[in-house]
Amino acid sequence: MLFSRLPPESFDQLLQPIDNERHHAGSVLYKEGCVGKEIFSIRSGLVKLIRLGLDGSERVVRLLGKGAVVGLELLDQGEVYKHTAVTLQTVDLCRIPKVTLFDLERHHPELCVTVRQKLQYHVDRADHWIEHLNTGKARSRIAELLLLLAEIGADSNGDIELVSRDDMASIAGITKETASRIIAEFKRHRLLYRVAANNTHRIQAEMLRELIQRESQSD
Amino acid sequence: MLFSRLPPESFDQLLQPIDNERHHAGSVLYKEGCVGKEIFSIRSGLVKLIRLGLDGSERVVRLLGKGAVVGLELLDQGEVYKHTAVTLQTVDLCRIPKVTLFDLERHHPELCVTVRQKLQYHVDRADHWIEHLNTGKARSRIAELLLLLAEIGADSNGDIELVSRDDMASIAGITKETASRIIAEFKRHRLLYRVAANNTHRIQAEMLRELIQRESQSD
DNA sequence: CGCGCTTTTGATCGTCTTCAACTTAGGTGG
DNA sequence: CCACCTAAGTTGAAGACGATCAAAAGCGCG
Incomplete structure (x- = not known):
């Protein structure tokens, strides 16, 4: 996952903990427009990212599974989430405080590249979505x-x-x-x-x- | 643009040049599936990113203008472009060799964050696309x-x-x-x-x- | 067992696609 | 400079596909 290339001792003196959690289907990880301080790394299960329309309708813009990281918009782009994230199944995940990620990044600059790859994954998925799920x-x-x-x-x-x-x-x-x-x-x-x-x-x-x-x- | 926060002297001893170019409408910057070594920063004009279907049909997945950077998939994800990029108008851009970006990144780790922001921009645009241009x-x-x-x-x-x-x-x-x-x-x-x-x-x-x-x- | 929610199925309606013909615009050469 | 040519855009008519509305069936859960 996100930290698989970091040495274990890097985690010894973190200011804030990285929690492992299990959620059942229908659990809301975060809401669009809400300020947040945590990102989530999915260990298993499916999560949907949705956008809410003016009329209350919801539009799913991404489906993410094992290995994907959600909430990355917090890192580069202000403090609010840009989607609502909801679990579709039983989901195991890590809850990672944003400050923790910044901490780790300070000592391990290569982590920035890892994050970039996770972001690139989102781009790829979005493109695939447009091409295949919204065409034909x-x-x-x-x-x-x-x-x-x-x-x-x-x-x-x-x-x-x-x-x-x-x-x-x-x-x-x-x-x-x-x-x-x-x-x-x-x-x-x-x-x-x-x-x-x-x-x-x-x-x-x-x-x-x-x-x-x-x-x-x-x- | 991409390097606006870097000191001018950083560019003095680059191995490869950063070219400024002007393209007319209909110019193909690169093709999906082709190996490439350059990314492009748009100074003015519009560029479309398209995906080609099995039957030859094309699907536009993004429109990008001033300030956007295209071809970023080369950095984290192998050597081929994932889209075909075509100018829709007269376009001014910088052609930046990937190795140049790596060079600069070595001396300016903060550049990684800038690149991440450019990628995040793509994610935002893609989400907007799905929500607004492919719905209703x-x-x-x-x-x-x-x-x-x-x-x-x-x-x-x-x-x-x-x-x-x-x-x-x-x-x-x-x-x-x-x-x-x-x-x-x-x-x-x-x-x-x-x-x-x-x-x-x-x-x-x-x-x-x-x-x-x-x-x-x-x- | 009965209640509410999701899913299924049917019938009708509207929007968009399709196919075709026609118009306009732009570019080239006589 | 105009006639011609091609590509892009427009418009019409028909039909298909999916949306909508409504009702019934299935399902989980108290």
């Missing part, structure tokens, strides 16, 4: 979403936990009804099926990719 | 686009240079015909009008914002 027909977008979930949120078996239809809708820029219909269609065609009592699902990644290709060439 | 009805999106152009690309009079209908379409995730119709409608309602022989236009920012609000509450 609804069917393709949901297919892309399933592939994304498999990429960043798969368990040891490669299985995924589906997000709510509302979240799917807000991710893909469609309505929850459309999302529901498409998921139902995918299940009927066996592109997606449940493998446990909870909402653990398995996807046919290759067939989903073929579907995406078909949809785009017909346009 | 086509009319709102085009209105948002005009506001964006005014924000990052306005001249000293606050006037903007319109982008092509194709670019509008690729930015907002709609078709060029729809973009054309909406621009025509805006002109009819005097939300937008030409102020010179070239395509310099003036917008009624406040009325556009009202339009956006109206559209979203009726959903």
